Amino acid sequence: MKVTLSLEKTQSKDVSIVVDALRASATMTTAFNNFKKVIPSFTPEEARKIAKTENAVLAGERLGKKLDGFQIGNSPEKVENYKTDKDTLVLTTTNGTRIMEAMNSTVLIGSFINGKAVAKKAVEIATTHIDLVMAGRKHNFALEDYLACGEILYWIKKELKSTDEISEYAIGSILASRDEENFKESILNTHSSQILKKLGHTEDITYCMQKNITNNVVMYKNNKLELI
DSSP, X not given: OEEEEEESSOSOSSEEEEEOTTTHHHHHHHXXXXXXXXXXXXXXXXXXXXXXXXXXXXEEEETTEEOTTOSBOSOHHHHHHOOOSXXXXXXXXXXXXXXXXXXXXXXXXXXXXXXXXXXXXXXXXXXXXXXXXXXXXXXXXXXXXHHHHHHHHHHHHHHHTXXXXXXXXXXXXXXXXXXXXXXXXXHHTSHHHHHHHHTTOHHHHHHHXXXXXXXXXXXXXXXXXXXX
């Protein structure tokens, strides 16, 4: 099995794991604890139209800020605990939802909170190539995504029991993610975290940093997210 690590665009036509550690991946993953149906949208305008058609709750942000007229921002805890009788959520985010659109592979959603579970599922369904795809920030490398990929790759390596086909870039992220002493401090000081702190979202950072707290694995298919 070939295992690689990429930024924004996948190298694989087999299985790709999209990772937007702060916060879209965690929000998508926990959303299924509260909603039966989750629809990602690539623009706020599209999200509003879908929400009207589907009678859905609107969640989303741009540059960390909740969008005007949306019930929730891109917050995993708020999405999970939002009180509503609606069973559908429409979600649009700056990075995480954007990069899924062009992928020609089986797309899974990965994060710290489901790293072990998504790794196991990826190995189970892949036949030739798993690519971890970092969402990044404004088309640039984001350290939190690199570390979250390292967490997932650690468990992929355990499942495969071999590193022969894992790229050295991917192995580097595994090594970085295992440094527990510096893990929290590193993420709390990333550019993304600094912005979220200024916007009052420190609790979301704390939530997203938790490792393996859920077995939820989400797939993006036919313009929708589904629990598998």
